[in-house]
Amino acid sequence: MTESRKTRSAGPLTYRGDAIPETTTDQRLLDRRGPADWVHTDPWRVLRIQSEFVEGFGLLSEVGHAVSVFGSARTKPGTHFYELGQEIGTKLAASGYAVITGGGPGVMEAANRGAQDVDGTSIGLGIELPFEQGLNDFIDIGVTFRYFFVRKTMFVKYSRAFVVLPGGFGTLDELFESITLVQTGKVTRFPVVLVGTRFWSGLRDWIRDTLLEEGTISPGDPELMYLTDDPDEVVEIVRKSHVDLARREFEAGQVADEAADLHAAEEASESS
Numbered sequence: 274m275t276e277s278r279k280t281r282s283a284g285p286l287t288y289r290g291d292a293i294p295e296t297t298t299d300q301r302l303l304d305r306r307g308p309a310d311w312v313h314t315d316p317w318r319v320l321r322i323q324s325e326f327v328e329g330f331g332l333l334s335e336v337g338h339a340v341s342v343f344g345s346a347r348t349k350p351g352t353h354f355y356e357l358g359q360e361i362g363t364k365l366a367a368s369g370y371a372v373i374t375g376g377g378p379g380v381m382e383a384a385n386r387g388a389q390d391v392d393g394t395s396i397g398l399g400i401e402l403p404f405e406q407g408l409n410d411f412i413d414i415g416v417t418f419r420y421f422f423v424r425k426t427m428f429v430k431y432s433r434a435f436v437v438l439p440g441g442f443g444t445l446d447e448l449f450e451s452i453t454l455v456q457t458g459k460v461t462r463f464p465v466v467l468v469g470t471r472f473w474s475g476l477r478d479w480i481r482d483t484l485l486e487e488g489t490i491s492p493g494d495p496e497l498m499y500l501t502d503d504p505d506e507v508v509e510i511v512r513k514s515h516v517d518l519a520r521r522e523f524e525a526g527q528v529a530d531e532a533a534d535l536h537a538a539e540e541a542s543e544s545s
């Protein structure tokens with residue numbers, strides 16, 4: 274007869290004999306002795322990244338149709354582009370779109386402010402920066418991310434369009450990321466609207482004259498961006514793309530939510 278060996282179960286694991294650890298999982302969890310540098314290791318970071326995705330998806334999945342507005346963090350209240358950003362925020366919100374920004378100052382604040390002016394939904398996806406900042410005062414729903422790439426996923430996943438006002442490197446990064454996603458077919462659902470023809474036309478010309486000329490982009494690629502100075506046209510481009518997409522999805526038989534989408538978008542279009 275074999276003598277029964279000492280056994281310990283730990284969740285789905287079974288340990289017997291000498292393989293049994295000296296402590297249980299709970300004991301190790303509750304023991305705070307030992308070095309704490311594991312909180313700065315990659316496996317721990319992976320969990321933090323995961324928790325940022327969970328928080329972001331949890332918060333934003335319940336927001337209705339939304340548009341992201343990007344632009345300089347340095348634009349001051351009272352300037353042309355601040356006022357334009359505010360007006361665009363107002364017009365998008367009045368058309369039923371939640372306004373999502375990077376949650377910071379400048380154009381971000383202006384667009385959030387515009388949305389709040391008409392009691393629209395004003396969302397800020399902030400980013401932790403080396404200097405203290407906090408979200409601007411015109412945000413109803415806010416999250417502050419540690420990681421830029423998690424935050425970017427949220428902008429793309431929950432927006433129907435990207436509206437880009439004049440800005441610096443941060444804005445250009447957001448612009449080119451979105452254009453690349455559209456160019457490579459990773460997202461099909463949104464237009465990228467550049468606001469400020471004088472500011473952006475040099476870039477647009479360079480894209481046409483140099484990138485296209487050198488063959489580093491395809492002939493249709495420059496058309497992936499719209500260019501305007503008119504806030505009403507911004508809203509019109511967003512709405513038209515929304516309605517077109519809903520119609521395509523409806524015709525493709527993806528009827529459940531998309532049928533409701535189409536209906537809502539067309540109603541919005543008729544009532545304006």
Ligand SMILES: C/C(=C\CNc1ncnc2c1ncn2[C@@H]1O[C@H](COP(=O)(O)O)[C@@H](O)[C@H]1O)CO
Binds near residue numbers: 343381441442444
């Ligand atoms: C520079 C200052 C504050 C920076 N604060 C920011 N807060 C939130 N999001 C930001 C911030 N700076 C850049 N971003 C993101 O990039 C875009 C703007 O960058 P740009 O270089 O100013 O064009 C913006 O859309 C944000 O998503 C001092 O006040």
